[in-house]
Amino acid sequence: MQYLVVIRVVSGLLGITFALWSFVQFRKRLIKRYEFFLLAILGTGLFTTAVYPDSINIVAGMMAMDNRQYGRLISLLILSNMLLWLLVISQRTKDSIKSIQFDLLVRRIAMERFFEKDAAKTIKEITVIIPALNEAENLDHLLPRMPESIMGHPLGVLVIDDGSVDDTVDVVKKHGCSVVSNPINRGGGAALRLGYDIAMASGVKFIVTMDADGQHIPGEIERLVAPILDGAIDIVIGSRVLGRREKDSVFRWIGIHVFNVIVNILAGTRITDCSNGFRAFRMDSLKKVLLLQDQFHTAELIIDAAGKGMRIGEAPVTVLRRRSGESKKGKNLSYGLNFSKTILKAWLRK
Template sequence: MPTTFPDEVDEAALADYAARYGDHRFAPVVVLIAAYNERDAIPAVLEGIPSTSCELNVDTLVVVDGASDDTADVAVRYGAYTCVAPTNRGQGAALRLGYRLAAERGARYVVTTDADGQYEIDELPRLLRPLLDDEADFVTGSRRLGSSENPQLLRRVGTYVFAWLVSVMTGQRITDTSFGFRAMRVEVANSVRLEQQQYQSSELLVGVLARGYRVRERAMTMRQRVAGVSKKGNNVLYGYRYSRVVLGTWLRERRAQRLAGASGSSTADEQVSEPARAAGE
């Protein structure tokens, strides 16, 4: 069910985080991971995240989404800043919380990756470089430009179909709408109104494209998960819900653009939160 930030779960998580870490400030780059019951998979991911990339310091932030195992304790042991949401809501809600934390605490760039080890963290500089060179505001990997170990035909077909749909709607060629390894300026992440507790990858990408931000893709690799069980469930149901989010987000953004045009302001300016504005200054 769509929600807006902050709800009572966000408030509880932010209070817990402040109690853990006080008023610390993040490094310029934050690698953000949403995790739910990933105690077995996440150690290998955290071990691989570098302390610097492209000559910038890197911090890791894990948002634990109401896990029933000891994912949070594992993340802390591996040196990650750890924000614990008391209720499981979904990856979208967890990442939205992480974007806000990154903005409030001084990060300039946010990189998302998954807790299941499907992405090659060694490819991080290829995501960051277009941002640092001011060639892009949002950079996403693409398994179609690179490679994927997923053998499921239906999932591969879905990747093609949704990429075609988003390309037609936005007028920009996109080859992969759901690749979870992405980098963006922190104010871009917070400029899009994120309501989806799941299926956030398409909501964010469509919102960013609709607002006219510069989006670039890079060829990257997607592996099989290293441990644990996928939370995406049935492929057909996932595809149906994913398509609803894509279309719903696009229609919502078009309405916002029309309203902004009538009032003489831009949708991007209207949607940027105060923490995001502060981070961008």
């Protein structure tokens, strides 16, 4: 039984070390008060159990497991797992806060550089925001086809270069459009948040988002904007289901319908294309929506906006196959898993 003695000694030392370490971290203000209490309880409990093993009978009795086989061991495992899960949740919360702070910092730096260069020349009352990662060839085809106005309102274009290593920035400048660069690749959702910041600071009233890969047709922008200008809708989602699409992945097409059902159940909507990035909305409405996801942002927008009582509608649009290059959204399986995670996160925030 000598190994049990060794285990108890080691456990006791670990308990003391854990408790003292948590106290030092708390004194240095590296952890918060509740984290100190959790860590101190964990360390003290480990030390107490090592010195006086029968103390676990108290916990086992509270769980009505004191008379069961291995009841003390099971009770100890349950208690320790509960404490560890609390610590994990606490750490994940801290990581999320740091991630949001980092996002705000990067966006602020990029926006300040943008306005320092006086690059807001093509930002208008209605502005199309296009996130782009290595899309020089597609943008060279897309940007010349942008209409100058929609229903008498001037139309502006803002491209968000999301860390491209090709000629994306040069192509945008060649066509006389505004461009802002993220210092690193952060994802389409993060790029759009930077675009929204610039649009808000520039007094834009209506936003249109579209992909840079040539899948969306600029001539159909009016279909999205018209219901908003008429005052009937706050957010309009383009729908390839109501419109048309060029045949692409069968699995992706099936996935769209499956996710439509899930999003509609969770959000109480009747959307037919919950993954379409071709959208339009009022800037006043956008200010009320909480957007945190770096990818698959349309589902997040729908769920959060619906939860806040905004009027969401659809308009038939055409979705073409990618004109050139490779998709940045990943393969079918990874796309589906990440889209599911985004839906779950957005719904849990409600």
